[in-house]
Structure formats: C-alpha cells, structure tokens
Amino acid sequence: MSKFMFFDFRCQKCGEKFAGFVKPDIRITPCNCGGEGRRLISSPTIALSGTDPAFTTAYDKWARVQQNKRKIDAKHYANHGEDKAR
Structure with a gap:
C-alpha cells in the first residue's frame, strides 16, 4: 500500500491551483469545476x-x-x- 502525499495540481479547464492528498503515482486528479487537475513540479521544502x-x-x-x-x-x-x- 502506497502512502499518500500532498501535491500541487493546476486545472487545465479553469486554471485553478489546488493541493491534493494522493498517492505518489497519481498525476491527474479531478478539479471542482469538472476539469482535469495535472500535477505540478514544485520546489522542495x-x-x-x-x-x-x-x-x-x-x-x-x-x-x-x-x-x-x-x-x-x-x-x-x-x-x-x-x-x-x-
């Protein structure tokens, strides 16, 4: 079982940037507007x-x-x- 992590996503439809708590292998997640949120490459902390x-x-x-x-x-x-x- 993979652990869940926080990643930043940007919706391809509305442009909203949001965080998602997903497994590391997830690259696309649904946005509230119904569009696809694609995972962003973020700088490390x-x-x-x-x-x-x-x-x-x-x-x-x-x-x-x-x-x-x-x-x-x-x-x-x-x-x-x-x-x-x-």
Missing part, C-alpha cells in the same frame, strides 16, 4: 536543522534556542531538583 556552521544565521538561531532551553532547565532544576516533569 528544505529545513536546515541549524547545526551546520556553514549556514550562520540558522546556526546562530539554533544556538540561541538551545542556550535558552539550557537556562530554563537549569532554573527548573534549581527550583525543583531532578524532577523534569513539568
């Missing part, structure tokens, strides 16, 4: 984890977030001991 110093802004943000988490954990530990349940 890229998420930088922030751990690569080559991407300095992402890395700096990641480092700040991690530092803030450590401060919160240290404050919680100081107030409540080893109990991490919040």
Whole structure:
C-alpha cells in the first residue's frame, strides 16, 4: 500500500491551483469545476536543522534556542531538583 502525499495540481479547464492528498503515482486528479487537475513540479521544502556552521544565521538561531532551553532547565532544576516533569 502506497502512502499518500500532498501535491500541487493546476486545472487545465479553469486554471485553478489546488493541493491534493494522493498517492505518489497519481498525476491527474479531478478539479471542482469538472476539469482535469495535472500535477505540478514544485520546489522542495528544505529545513536546515541549524547545526551546520556553514549556514550562520540558522546556526546562530539554533544556538540561541538551545542556550535558552539550557537556562530554563537549569532554573527548573534549581527550583525543583531532578524532577523534569513539568
């Protein structure tokens, strides 16, 4: 059984662009107007984890977030001991 994925489609009849939740092998899906929606080639979504110093802004943000988490954990530990349940 193939997993379902979101793909962008454009109707050949009305020109509407819409998303469809379909199997990866589906290239055409019906539009609300009755026309055929053909699958579009879209740019991929890229998420930088922030751990690569080559991407300095992402890395700096990641480092700040991690530092803030450590401060919160240290404050919680100081107030409540080893109990991490919040």
